[in-house]
Amino acid sequence: MSKFSFEDMNIRILSIGIVDDLLKIDDDLESEHLFRFGEQLKGAAMSISNNIPKGSGSDSKRNLIIF
Numbered sequence: 001m002s003k004f005s006f007e008d009m010n011i012r013i014l015s016i017g018i019v020d021d022l023l024k025i026d027d028d029l030e031s032e033h034l035f036r037f038g039e040q041l042k043g044a045a046m047s048i049s050n051n052i053p054k055g056s057g058s059d060s061k062r063n064l065i066i067f
Contacts, residue, residue, distance in 0.1 A: 022044070
């Protein structure tokens with residue numbers, strides 16, 4: 001199976017660790033009944049790692065840098 005260009009990027013690997021940490025915080029917030037804040041945090045966390053593959057599929061280097 002071939003790999004995509006973003007899979008070996010250090011920033012992507014770091015972002016997965018950040019997402020894991022933020023999702024643990026979200027679990028703690030849910031236990032304190034802070035659901036809305038937890039939902040916002042979860043959405044922001046997921047966008048970190050989701051934007052990296054999106055940017056790697058860009059048609060120009062400028063768009064890649066933006067993402």
